[in-house]
Amino acid sequence: MGKRENGNNSGIEDTSRENEREADVGESDVTRRGFLEGTGAALVVAGVPKLGIAEVAPATVLSQAEAVPQTTIRVTVNGSRERVEVEDRWTLTELLRGNFGLTGSKIGCNRGECGACTVLLDGEPVYSCSTLAVWADGREIVTVEGLERDGDVSPLQQAFMDHNAPQCGFCTPGQLMTATALLHRNSRPTAEEVREAMVGNLCRCSNYNAIVEAVLAAAGTSGSGGAA
Ligand code: FES
């Protein structure tokens, strides 16, 4: 509030104050510019590792790398028997995508929430992002790449295409693996059973009805309860 409401010479005061303010702004501009330039230089300097740290870093990194435990495991991946050395901290996703180049399994959340990384481990769907590679030792893994036979997609994959189940498609590999496991243990599921089995596979496109329709179509049970 203030001076403009109170005095009848306020115009004069305001003018002189504004002049002072402009002068101040000019000074502070210079000061600010100087400060920023100084800060920038300081940040650049701060970004350079101190000599002492740089000197010890290689040895530290080397000893840390040596300290990572590794294990040789044997796995069957999409019918192919493999012997591979893995770091004990690797997830199954890292092994499949990084080592075997099977990038069909997607990483959505990387913390066991979305199901995009689902693969079959001894026939059961698991989140590969939350399964250590060493736990797969001696076991059979099937990824989405393993669903086709002699270059042909599986009936379930065909049904997904026929019913437009993939929208962006990011969740589709995981959906296919969970549905494959379901159809192996229950070849004639109802819509409710499909929904229940696939509750752990999220679809950010919310294409759930089409996904359920596709699974029912692949099972030949499209009429049992409806998918919508
Ligand atoms: S990426 Fe594995 S559950 Fe989401």
Ligand code: FES
């Ligand atoms: S189709 Fe896009 S997330 Fe499911």
